[in-house]
Amino acid sequence: MRTKPLRRSCLSKFSDLESVRRYADQVANRRGWVVNPDPELTEVILAGLCMTAQKTGRPYCPCRDLDGTGDNNKDIICPCTYSAADIDEHGQCYCGLYLSAGKDVANVSSIPERRLT
Numbered sequence: 001m002r003t004k005p006l007r008r009s010c011l012s013k014f015s016d017l018e019s020v021r022r023y024a025d026q027v028a029n030r031r032g033w034v035v036n037p038d039p040e041l042t043e044v045i046l047a048g049l050c051m052t053a054q055k056t057g058r059p060y061c062p063c064r065d066l067d068g069t070g071d072n073n074k075d076i077i078c079p080c081t082y083s084a085a086d087i088d089e090h091g092q093c094y095c096g097l098y099l100s101a102g103k104d105v106a107n108v109s110s111i112p113e114r115r116l117t
């Protein structure tokens with residue numbers, strides 16, 4: 001994975017866990033989703049987003065492997081290209097960070113990978 005300098009917008013949005021949490025709340029509000037209320041799971045995913053953003057300049061999905069150069073990975077910048085379809089079909093995104101409004105958090109589990117590799 002190549003390290004890039006942080007872009008200014010990225011630096012402010014992903015500088016620490018609280019900034020990433022605010023970003024996730026904004027995404028969820030805009031899309032009519034909810035951030036998973038499980039604090040342990042959510043913290044791990046948010047920390048992963050923060051770490052990838054700090055390392056690469058982009059908040060790549062922490063539940064997937066980066067595929068070569070940045071251009072190959074645009075689809076997994078959070079919220080990823082697959083999140084809306086996954087939430088429509090399964091009530092959750094692949095990582096389980098975002099849920100549909102009606103999803104029972106007790107039923108968050110592994111779902112099939114929609115991304116073709």
Ligand code: SF4
Binds near residue numbers: 061063
């Ligand atoms: S699965 Fe998609 S929406 Fe969910 S945390 Fe990963 S990149 Fe974000």
